[in-house]
Amino acid sequence: MPKVTLIAHDGTRRELDIPSGWSLMEGAVQNDVSGIVAECGGGCACATCHVVVDPNWLAKLPAPSATELDLLECTAVPRQANSRLSCQIKLSADLDGLIVQLPERQT
Amino acid sequence: MPPIVVVGAGQAGLQVVDSLRRGGYTDALTLIGDETWLPYQRPPLSKKFLLEEMDPARLYFRPAAHFSKQDVTLRLGVSVTRLNRTTCELTLSDGSTVHYDRLALATGTRVRTLPVPGADDPRVCYLRGLDDAVRVKARLVETSRVVIVGAGFIGLEIAAVARALGKEVTVIEAQGRVMPRVVAPLVSAYFQRVHESHGVRVMTDAQVQAVVNSGAGLAVRLRDATEIPAELIIVGIGVVPNTELAAAAGIICDSGIVVDEFARTNDPAIVAAGDCTRHRNTLFAEPHRLESVQNAVDQAKVAAASLLDVPVAYAQVPWFWSDQYDVKLQMTGISTGYDELVLRGVPESGAFSVFYYAGERLLAVDSINRPVDHMVARRWLLAGTKIAKHSAADVAVDLKSVI
Ligand SMILES: Cc1cc2nc3c(=O)[nH]c(=O)nc-3n(C[C@H](O)[C@H](O)[C@H](O)COP(=O)(O)OP(=O)(O)OC[C@H]3O[C@@H](n4cnc5c(N)ncnc54)[C@H](O)[C@@H]3O)c2cc1C
Ligand code: FES
Numbered sequence: 001m002p003k004v005t006l007i008a009h010d011g012t013r014r015e016l017d018i019p020s021g022w023s024l025m026e027g028a029v030q031n032d033v034s035g036i037v038a039e040c041g042g043g044c045a046c047a048t049c050h051v052v053v054d055p056n057w058l059a060k061l062p063a064p065s066a067t068e069l070d071l072l073e074c075t076a077v078p079r080q081a082n083s084r085l086s087c088q089i090k091l092s093a094d095l096d097g098l099i100v101q102l103p104e105r106q107t
Numbered sequence: 108m109p110p111i112v113v114v115g116a117g118q119a120g121l122q123v124v125d126s127l128r129r130g131g132y133t134d135a136l137t138l139i140g141d142e143t144w145l146p147y148q149r150p151p152l153s154k155k156f157l158l159e160e161m162d163p164a165r166l167y168f169r170p171a172a173h174f175s176k177q178d179v180t181l182r183l184g185v186s187v188t189r190l191n192r193t194t195c196e197l198t199l200s201d202g203s204t205v206h207y208d209r210l211a212l213a214t215g216t217r218v219r220t221l222p223v224p225g226a227d228d229p230r231v232c233y234l235r236g237l238d239d240a241v242r243v244k245a246r247l248v249e250t251s252r253v254v255i256v257g258a259g260f261i262g263l264e265i266a267a268v269a270r271a272l273g274k275e276v277t278v279i280e281a282q283g284r285v286m287p288r289v290v291a292p293l294v295s296a297y298f299q300r301v302h303e304s305h306g307v308r309v310m311t312d313a314q315v316q317a318v319v320n321s322g323a324g325l326a327v328r329l330r331d332a333t334e335i336p337a338e339l340i341i342v343g344i345g346v347v348p349n350t351e352l353a354a355a356a357g358i359i360c361d362s363g364i365v366v367d368e369f370a371r372t373n374d375p376a377i378v379a380a381g382d383c384t385r386h387r388n389t390l391f392a393e394p395h396r397l398e399s400v401q402n403a404v405d406q407a408k409v410a411a412a413s414l415l416d417v418p419v420a421y422a423q424v425p426w427f428w429s430d431q432y433d434v435k436l437q438m439t440g441i442s443t444g445y446d447e448l449v450l451r452g453v454p455e456s457g458a459f460s461v462f463y464y465a466g467e468r469l470l471a472v473d474s475i476n477r478p479v480d481h482m483v484a485r486r487w488l489l490a491g492t493k494i495a496k497h498s499a500a501d502v503a504v505d506l507k508s509v510i
Contacts, residue, residue, distance in 0.1 A: 019162075021160075022162075022165055023165075029169070030167060030170050032169060032172065032173045040400065040428065041148030041166070042148075043150055043154065043428060043430060044435070045428040045430075045435065045437060045478070047482070067435055067478055073507070074479065074482035
């Protein structure tokens with residue numbers, strides 16, 4: 001299972017094992033991470049699953065869809081260059097070791 | 108004020124429990140639900156879950172451990188059969204009783220069943236819960252011909268999935284256009300074209316008279332005697348709010364449990380939230396009953412605030428989305444009473460928004476593959492921002508710059 005490190009806004013780090021094929025959002029929610037709201041349940045419709053991807057990992061992720069890019073304009077905390085929606089990040093062995101930060105709030 | 112009991116472990120029930128704990132309530136808290144699954148997301152059931160290999164555990168709002176950590180007593184797989192407001196007691200289907208001091212009802216809805224002869228055939232399916240979705244998914248695998256009755260959101264989403272799985276799909280709609288209740292005719296026309304271009308046969312103004320099972324196999328018979336062969340029939344003709352428990356206890360219901368803008372019923376100890384309510388929202392003059400994640404979540408927060416005696420009036424803008432193929436429809440506001448439509452972008456481009464106006468007042472916006480329009484419109488509707496029709500219509504105007 002790919003390991004993912006989530007760094008909460010207060011700096012707390014959590015390392016999660018998330019099954020391949022799951023989205024990062026699903027992995028975070030099933031591990032009771034409170035910094036991801038995911039109101040639309042992964043529908044790429046709410047922008048409440050915002051994460052900021054470690055710059056070293058950004059290039060390893062498939063490019064965001066047009067819808068994701070548009071939604072990233074509408075996050076509660078303004079996006080950064082390396083922001084993504086965690087429901088659109090599908091985990092695989094290639095992403096083992098992924099590091100992301102959680103924004104201060106999602107709504 | 109303990110204990111607080113929440114009936115219905117769906118989107119709204121879960122949110123009530125969550126908001127109570129976040130709001131500092133530390134006493135006894137019980138969440139009762141008649142489904143056996145942990146509380147889960149319904150929207151993916153007619154979308155991703157049907158289409159892909161997907162572990163149901165990916166749909167849970169929270170892992171099981173969350174509830175013990177939060178000291179929430181979860182009672183799943185049991186339904187509340189009686190509410191006694193005199194003794195403040197609930198009777199459960201397993202014969203046990205649960206005492207409450209304050210109660211939240213979040214009982215949701217159930218599907219409206221197809222009221223025609225033959226509809227009790229096991230190949231006639233519905234989609235409301237995870238059990239339904241597991242069943243429909245299994246049946247889809249062994250089916251090549253699917254007939255969908257009802258061209259609402261759920262019917263059309265299933266049609267899109269079934270096409271993606273290579274099935275032959277017919278959609279039957281009683282009214283003259285798809286999604287007739289909620290979107291403007293031009294949006295209906297757009298979605299009908301999208302489905303037809305993906306190979307779905309869309310039949311409007313078509314009334315189902317019976318489900319027949321002759322020597323030739325299963326079929327849907329229409330009022331004009333046309334028979335449409337099917338191996339699987341999926342019905343999506345709307346829902347009925349679960350109000351019986353409340354109504355039998357003398358709580359006022361009017362196709363929905365009637366609540367005020369604080370999610371309070373006529374019993375001061377009882378609030379209600381989500382799909383089951385006919386509610387007040389201070390943004391609107393009329394009461395509404397809505398079926399959406401937004402309403403379940405936001406109204407549940409209001410219900411929790413009332414339970415904590417820090418009432419906050421419900422004043423949130425409704426929003427909703429639907430995914431069909433690669434088309435994302437996002438809706439916000441309530442368009443009832445519009446007198447003019449303003450189009451932003453052109454349907455032919457596959458990305459456009461429809462602004463519903465009453466006079467100069469913006470009521471609602473439907474966005475098709477234009478999420479920014481949707482998000483901005485939500486903010487405007489909440490703030491009551493005036494947005495000139497010419498700005499709405501002009502794709503060169505950056506809506507985010509209009510405050
Ligand atoms: C297939 C599908 C797709 C959807 N897609 C979208 C979408 O894309 N966007 C969107 O915004 N919304 C969508 N919705 C609607 C959304 O899921 C609902 O609005 C939301 O789930 C409502 O939450 P609720 O808690 O009010 O009701 P529910 O989630 O229905 O929960 C109510 C729960 O209470 C239980 N219950 C009822 N009576 C009792 C009793 N007496 N005792 C114990 N338990 C009881 C029910 O079994 C149920 O588990 C969809 C719904 C479905 C079914
Ligand atoms: S969960 Fe809603 S956009 Fe990711």
